[in-house]
Amino acid sequence: QVQLVESGGGLVQAGGSLRLSCTASGSIFSFRIMGWYRQAPGKQRELVARISRGGTTTYADSVQGRVTISREDAKNTVYLGMQMDSLKPEDTAVYYCNLVGEPVRWGQGTQVTVSS
Numbered sequence: 851q852v853q854l855v856e857s858g859g860g861l862v863q864a865g866g867s868l869r870l871s872c873t874a875s876g877s878i879f880s881f882r883i884m885g886w887y888r889q890a891p892g893k894q895r896e897l898v899a900r901i902s903r904g905g906t907t908t909y910a911d912s913v914q915g916r917v918t919i920s921r922e923d924a925k926n927t928v929y930l931g932m933q934m935d936s937l938k939p940e941d942t943a944v945y946y947c948n949l950v951g952e953p954v955r956w957g958q959g960t961q962v963t964v965s966s
Contacts, residue, residue: 852876854957856947863964866937870960872930872947879928883950884921886932888943888962899932900950913941937964 874884898910899919907919911944913934919938920931930947944959 852878852954854947854954856945856960857958859945861965862937863935864939864964866964867933868937868962870932870934870945870962872911872928872957874928874930874947875926876954877926878954879915879949880923880926884928884930884947885950886919886930887946887948887953888941889932889946889959890940890943891918893943895946901930912946926948934962937962939964939966 853875855873858868860868862868881903883900883902885897887895887897889895898913899917900908901919901921909917916936918933922929941962942964944961945958946959948954948956
């Protein structure tokens with residue numbers, strides 16, 4: 851069964867930090883590139899960070915230097931994390947995890963709200 855469950859969002863002041871977590875259940879996630887996406891109100895969903903099975907990471911320019919993605923692989927499960935520091939109001943969005951390139955059904959996401 852394929853399932854994505856995100857958590858860790860919340861309300862934080864600008865300059866603060868949050869750590870997001872994702873549990874991706876299902877063998878489809880093993881050995882695949884995973885990523886964190888976000889969708890702000892009225893905007894399209896965008897990929898902000900990605901990580902390969904080997905740990906190679908890539909970040910969107912908008913979060914480069916402020917975000918660190920991590921992953922831990924277990925049997926049929928991938929645990930994805932994202933440490934977010936120096937948060938800005940423009941980081942406000944619902945954050946999702948998923949495969950990169952061929953996303954599966956989206957989870958409920960976790961809301962991040964950054965106040966100025």
